[in-house]
Every structure is written in structure tokens, then in C-alpha cells.
Amino acid sequence: MTSKAFAFYGSDGRQVAGTLEEPATTPRGWAILAHCFTCGKDSLAAVRISRALARAGIGVFRFDFAGNGDVATSPHEPQYATNVADLVIAARVMTAAGMPPGLLVGHSLGGTAALEAAGELPEIAAIATISAPADAEHVLKHFAARDLERIEADGKAEVQIAGRPFMIHRSFLDDVRNHDIERRVAALRRPLLLLHAPLDDVVGVEHATRLFHAAKHPKSFVSLDEADHLLTRAEDANYAASMIAVWASRYLRPLSFDIPQTEAAQGVAASETRAGKFQVEIRCGNHGLFADEPVSVGGMASGMSPYELVAAGLAACTVMTMRLYADRKGFPLERAHAVVEHDKVPGMEPSDRFTRVITLDGPLDDNQRGKIAAIADRCPVDLSLIRGSDVQTRLSDQAVGQAHSSER
Template sequence: MPYEKVSFPAASGHMLEGVLEMPEGPPHGIALFAHCFTCTKQSKAAVAVSRSLAEEGLATLRFDFTGLGESEGEFATAGFASDVEDLAAAASYLFARFGRKLVLVGHSLGGAAVLAAADDIGMDRIAAIATIAAPSDVPHVLERIKGDLGGVRETGQGRVSIGGRPFELSRTFLERVEAADLLAEVGKLRVPLMFLHSPTDEIVGVENASALFNAAKHPKSFVSLSGADHLLLEEEDARFAARLIATWAGRYTVREAVAG
């Protein structure tokens, strides 16, 4: 599939780096993909889902959040609020380029981020939102951080381990994560929603999907990714999720294209 490397500015001015996966023919929809916590645009799920969405006719942008991968900025102070700001910047880039409503797709904490970013992006610019293995409680991600978080809060900065990799975190990062109230944000959404989750997810339990679904207004859908792991390490699981999202979102992107 054809692709382009793209760059666009974050709200604070530093550059964010992404890859735009394009269909073979004219796209029938435009999608924005948000990767999981401390992952990058090159994670297995990000690549597999984005390319599969493109195969289904959706031009799809995957990009690195601030301070991760090839994007500029400081991860130590970024936090969840920064991810939301980055998504709004990415959406502005796509809307300026294509002038069409977007399908937002997020994996794990990226799923929480697309839900929280919807208001900043603007409901009039969103065709639909789909999440994969998203937490309903954003501070949940702090449980995956190994290190002295109390020391980080006390001194303002500290080194921790996330998924076996070292990171430098700040008190600001922790405060931004803890301040998020995702269920309240979901309750305000007035766009079609789809929540995909594996009932055997050992990192973010399926009860998170239940909480998100219950908080959401209709139209909303739930899909069980039976047998899949949290990170979608099996490519077929990622491709299956992408095909479902593309088929479901097609109902809303086609309507939007006709209306436009």
C-alpha cells in the first residue's frame, strides 16, 4: 500500500512525525489512529491496524505522541493531556488536507485519548470513534509504571520503568494523568461509538469496555475480540479489528461523503 511520511506542529510548536497510509484508489474515508501507552507509530498494532484500514479504503494517519518515536518534545512532562492536544493537532492536519470528517481509532490508552480529544477536535469534524482495549479509568496506566512515584511527586522528577524500558517522568506527568475523568467525557459524546475488547485481556480487563459502553449514548456498539491479547501481537487479530471498524465506520463515512 502507498504511504507518506508527514510532519505537523503540536500545540506548543514542536514537530510531530507520522505516516499516512493510503488506499490504492481514492479514499472513501479518513482515519486517525492513536497508539498505546509508551508505544510508537511503529508498534505492531499501529502498523497492522493502520495498513488494514487503508486496505479497506480509509486513508489512515498514525503518528508518534510527544516525546516518543520520532516526534519532538519531552515525554517526561507530556502526560495524557498532551496526548489529547497532539490528537487535536493531527486532526487539524487531516481536516485541512482532506476537508472530510474523521474516524478516530485508538488502542489502549490511545483509545482513551481519542475519546477525550473528541470535544477539542469538534463533533462536527468526527464521523465516528472506535477504541480497542481502552481503559475506562485513565489513572489505571500508573499501575504499569514501576518505580518510586511518591519520590517523583516529592522531588518533581524521577526515573521509572514502563514495560521494561527506562523513562524519566515529572510530577506534571502524574498530575495530568490523574486529573482525567474519561467516563464524564464519554457521556458527553454525540457521535457513533464502537468499543472493541478481548474478554481475556490481562492488562486492561473487559470490565473497562463495559464501563465505557454504559457511559456512552447511542448509537454505540461493542465487539468482543475473543482470544486476542491486549497488544494485538497477532497480526490477524489487528487486521480483524480493522476490518470490523472499517465496515462499521463505512456507514457513517459514506453518509458524510454524500452529504458533502
């Protein structure tokens, strides 16, 4: 997974800063994430959700709405209609760049903006909102009554919201009051996922009820349980992203393998040797080896651990895939080498991280080296790890000794 800058010119002619979170493998699709009213593209929730979706194979573009993110104007000057228009432009710019978005994800007021923008983007296959209000005017509840009075009387006023200064114009008040979100949702007739925390004290869960009733099927609701409105806990953001990824996979394009598996794998058998606590003999056809655990956890260190075997599969597949690709392209690759390490990352969902370091020998130019390295992310084992697999279990009627002898 990599992050890189991606910018475009918004509806008001200014350059909009954004970040692309690219999957480590062939994307199953692309999404745009719209952040909340008092947030920016680099808020905790925006970053965590984007990266969790990227780990699930969905590339995500997140950018700063006008007046909400890292812009030169101070105090910030948000414009709701500009936010909606910028989402539409962002989708078209991504499509032109070869990253057509099929999913819109919106957090809080960004959710209502996503619902409105989707009405102008027939190519969007599905929309997911997190803690979204059923009316844009709800954002005015952030304002003190005296601030609203000053804005109405003077045409604009600086107000403090969530500890940040915002310059609010009367046009902003008029703008958010003139949008019928529930009518927009009823007209969408596209898959909608609503995620909301029952204890949300900023946007009550009744807003999710209103949006759910307004929407046509297919529509779904996921409770975020004890999460707060801004999803400040990593586990809440990761949970929301995992739910979105699983749900959206039904509506995004089918998964494809860039490099097919050249031959179906034979069955692999593992059986305890009873020499030591963990030692296992592994057989596959005429091939055999031992697996074990380190001495520090009670093993004999007589073979690779289970996760090391998985890492070995990824490393082997990586090297084979690069060789296959280099030969196909006629690149002068003399030897390929890959080192894969496995770690558990606290706070990340899923928590498994495989780190791969590739070495390429031969008179390759920078373009050839880049293409070979990129194809490593498309090897079949990589895709299986990134996308997930179906594991089925059944109980054999044979005794262990009978099964072991029959496999030989």
C-alpha cells in the first residue's frame, strides 16, 4: 500500500490538495472519501478508513474540501455547494486518470455531500455514509445562537467550531438550508450503506433512521456501537472500513488476476511427529520438510514456523512471477531475490503485515526495474493474501496413522 499526492482544480478554480491511498495489489475498485465538516483529508478517521480500505484492495482518494483542510485562507471559509461540486469534479478527474471511482464514502456532513454528488454521477455503483445527518442544515447546530445572529445581521462572522476558526457567510446558511437530502436519497435507487453509532451525541442515530426510510432497496445499516462521532478510536475506524469493504465488494467489479497461477497446487499434508511439542512433518507429493516453532515458545526450531511458511510462499511466488514477466517482456533480468517478513501491527485491521524487499540483478533500466517491481504486487499468492480466501474444513473418518500412510 502506498500514499501519493494527487491534486485537481475544483469548482472555484483553485487547486485542491488530495492523497491517493493505493492498494498493494490490483485494485478491485476506486473510492472517494469525503471528510467531516470540522475535519480535513488528514484527520484520524479519514486516514484510517482510507488506508483500511486500501488494505482490502479498494484504492481511495481523499481531498480537502474548500475551507476545511490545508488551505491558505485563515480562518477557514467552508462552502457546502462547493464541496458537492468538488466531489463530482474529483470523480471525473479520477476517471480521466484511469481510476474510475465506483464507491463514494462520506463521513458526517461529508456523507450528505456524497449523497448529493452521487445523484450527478451515474457511474458510482454504491454509496456508504458514516454518521451522516439527514439534512445539511444540521451542521448549524454546531453554531452558538449569538453567532448565527451575527452572521444574519452582518453577512458574515468568524466562529469557533471544535476549536478551529471558521469564517461563515450568510450564503453558507442559505446553502445548507436549501438542500432536501431525503428527497435526493429517495431518487438515488443505488446501493446505500448507513453506518451510525447509537450513542452519537453530535448527529443522533435518528438521522440514520430517516435516511434508511427514505432510501430504496438495496439498503443496509451497520451499528457502530460505542463509537464516537469522529471515530477517534482506531478500532472503530477499522471496523467501519472493514464493513464498507465487505459490503462494497458485491457492487464493485469482479476481482481479476494479472498473472494466473501456472499450475494447480497439490494437496499439502501436515502431521505431528511427536518429536518435541510442535514439530510437524509436511508432505506434498515427493517433497517434504519440517515445520516447528522457536525454542523461546517451546519448540525445537527444527523448521520454519507456520507464518514463515506463508511468507515463504509469498516470497517464492513473487520471484516466480517476476521471472515470468521479465521473460515475457524480454527484460535482461539475471536473477530475482525477495525477502518477506511478517509482523502483527497493533491497531491495524487486519493486523497482519507482510513486508517484502525485492532485489533485481542485471542490466535493467529504471523503467524495466519499476515494471518488474510493480508486477510483484500482482502475484497470485499476494492477491490471495490481500483479498482474502475461503477456507473450508471437514473431519476425516480415518485415523491419523491411516491418513498419514495413504498420503505417502
